Amino acid sequence: MNDLESKLRAALRREEPPSDFAGKVMAKLQPSRTSRLEGVFFFLRLRPVRWALTGACACLLIAMYIYDRGQEKARAEGELAKAQAITALRIASAELNSTLAKVINLQRSAPSQER
Helix, strand or coil, rough: HHHHHHHHHHHCCCCCCCHHHHHHHHHHCCCHHHHHHHHHHHHCCCHHHHHHHHHHHHHHHHHHHHHHHHHHHHHHHHHHHHHHHHHHHHHHHHHHHHHHHHHHHHHHHCCCCCC
């Protein structure tokens, strides 16, 4: 039993930590941001992935340009249709006013028939 006790005392005896122990512990507790970002964005270091992303961005920009041009064209066509509708309404209003004036003149000039 004495041998067991001496082995336990040797294993459990107090030792001073190394001088850089606190620094190592703090480094483990606070992982650096670059190491985390390197893991997340590792795939961006691959050349085919970068080319694919560049191509996708270029396609997106082209699609946005084409969409914007289509919107401008539709807006211009809408403005033209609006102007044509306003012109048509003005012509119709002028014709109706002219017809109304003719009807009023005919009513005034016709002899009134009273019974």
